[in-house]
Amino acid sequence: MSTMKRFFALVLVLSLFCLCGCGAAAPAAVTAAPEATAAVETPSPAPVETPAADDEPELTQILGEIRDRMHPGTAGSSLTAAQLAVLLLDWSVQTPMDGEQIRASVEDFLAPMIKREQTEFAMQMSAVGAAVERLRGEDGEALMDDIGGTDGTRWPWTDAPQEKLDALFSAAG
Numbered sequence: 001m002s003t004m005k006r007f008f009a010l011v012l013v014l015s016l017f018c019l020c021g022c023g024a025a026a027p028a029a030v031t032a033a034p035e036a037t038a039a040v041e042t043p044s045p046a047p048v049e050t051p052a053a054d055d056e057p058e059l060t061q062i063l064g065e066i067r068d069r070m071h072p073g074t075a076g077s078s079l080t081a082a083q084l085a086v087l088l089l090d091w092s093v094q095t096p097m098d099g100e101q102i103r104a105s106v107e108d109f110l111a112p113m114i115k116r117e118q119t120e121f122a123m124q125m126s127a128v129g130a131a132v133e134r135l136r137g138e139d140g141e142a143l144m145d146d147i148g149g150t151d152g153t154r155w156p157w158t159d160a161p162q163e164k165l166d167a168l169f170s171a172a173g
Helices: 003-022 056-069 077-094 099-110 115-136 140-146 162-172
Strands: none
Touching: 056 077, 056 099, 056 115, 077 115, 077 140, 077 162, 099 162, 115 140, 115 162
16 A cells, blocks of 8 residues: 555544544433423522522532642643632622631641642642732733623622631631
8 A cells, every 4th residue: 555545544544533532422312392281381580599508518619629620830720710719709708607617618628638739739729819819909800801701700809808718728728
């Protein structure tokens, strides 16, 4: 077989692998449309979310997001840090937790980690903390535009309680 034919055969095989990989996801299930009825149902309003009395699970979820998604020093890490900072700032405005509860929650989150993981998490939190400061500073609006705008957030977080943020970052670092 000539070199040119081998090249095209290789390109064809690689293309097929790429196409197979792209289409590997299972198709969504098709459901039958409900039969038309004479009465028209009025949709009920969406339930209003009220903050839970115990915000520790929500804080734990946000800390887990930071641990899993924040990779300081990689491409796009500053935007990821800003997105995670938005989660923390929104949470800080809504949470009924006080500083001691926040510290205890962070300590519980860090407890199962080995020393190296705790050090890495402290670096991740440092990057998110810097993003918090940027978001609350003069270039906050520009940074919010970079990460997708202010819709669905509580920006500009003028009411974000500094003592809660301080408790969070001091316990994590």
